[in-house]
Amino acid sequence: MILLERMSFAYRKRTPLFDQMDWEVHPGQVIGLLGKNGAGKSTLLRLLSGILKPHSGSININGYTPFDRSPLFLEELILLPEENILQERTSMKQYAKSMASFYPGFDHNKLDTLLDEFSLPRDKKLGKLSYGQRKKFLIAFALSSNCKLLLLDEPTNGLDIPSKSLFRKLITANIQEDQTIIISTHQVKDVENLIDRVVMVDNGKVIFDENLLKISDDWYFGFGSLLPEDQVYFEKGMGSYHYIKPFSPDLNPSQVSLELLFNAVTSGQLVQPKTINA
């Protein structure tokens, strides 16, 4: 379980990025951490992984304080940062050989399968791989680690369209019941049909945090040439409207459009009744 209590953080000589943030995550969820560029998504992942230290308040993950960087905590966590952290001169095989032993639940067969699924050449030096291929390799490694917590920062950046859908498929197929995956992205469409909880951050605050099922229970995501009167947010398309309105029993449940929801929330037109971090 992840528990943030009154957590504050600021980079040196900058205004506070997180101010007294409270947040709770129960195990076994795939969370989409959405936000604009610079909203603090990557920083939050670094705070959760113990790479950064909160200035005040606390972060507790399964009984560990991340910044203590206990090996017992780290062996159950994989952080896949946006930057390339792979060593250029190492091959996938060598990387897996030297890193896998640190993760007690690592499954080499799963890695083999995933590398095949992503069509990655095992003997090629990591420096010779494209950005997208490196991302795929790290995703495969993260999934094979069977760690309890996977923190994926912009994992779909650099992936081509087939790889993005393969990514969604592989995450869904390989996630375990006790695993928590937090996927940070500003490409909200990439995590549609994958996540079961949406968290939006802006200016260092959680401005929206809800389960997808609850969202589809509360809101209707529609499309039509006419705008309903009770819509709370709309976007004009080619002669038609995409809109969000409160769900009512006479409607069939709709597919949640994360992009529409994201735009509605970040523009302040859809406000969650219970603000998580007011």
Place this chain on the structure above:
Amino acid sequence: MKIKSNIFSLSRFFKLLQHDFNNNRLYYLAIIPVAMLAIGLVHWFNYPDAGLPQINYSYRPWESKRYLPTFILGYIVFGIIIGGNSFPGLKNNNSTIRYLSLPASVFEKFLFQWGTRILLFLILYPLIFKLTVNFTADIYLDHLASILVSEGKSLDLLPKIDYLIYSEYFGKNSEPILLLFLFLLMGIGGISLMFLGGTIFRKWNILLGPITILFLVFVFFLHLVILSHFLVPESTEGWEINFKIGGPEIIKDLPLPILSGFVFLGLLSIVSWVVAYLRLKEREA
């Protein structure tokens, strides 16, 4: 049930060793042969009558003590290379993220670096130096002997080149031993500062580390010059240091200035290690 330690586990330490070797294989495999080659070549061209094929017989025998300057030079050069590469995982932001999130404790990561950059260096350098110079001396003499034989000259003309024997550096008086220990502590202090520099200057340590040490040495020298101007103003001019290092003996044959040097250098090393540990512990990326 086996309980894993948060601070130190031998199996994790071994994994760290494997991981480091896998990532820096080339560096580890190359450093010793390159060091041996460099030491060997320097001596080959410095042993008597290196200007072959005209052998100059008016040579000065090469005694064991003549290895000292190259020993110190080699210590400084390889100390900078090895100490300067301490904490390679902290070289840049990306490698720092990878290093900090590696499932090993801060103590294990520190101990590994300390062991390979300081302890192993302090043990291996004298051994490798000795092995190399003595082996080079043998090959060199064999080479000269073959020239003498080919020129039909007596092997008695071979120059005298002594093996390096460390015990010869320890005189019978206690003072040279004390000074030698002082030098030894200086060496440990130097490599410890380079080690600490790895957590501060990151990839620039190999350059900024030695500059910082030179600056500290300069500050110390300046301090002595100023002291000399105060203590013996009549005989001190400019950058001279003219006061004698003697003074009261705290323990038999151990003058106070040398004892304070021991304490200062010992503390310098220990403080460098502790600060390096704390900097690693508090490192962010």
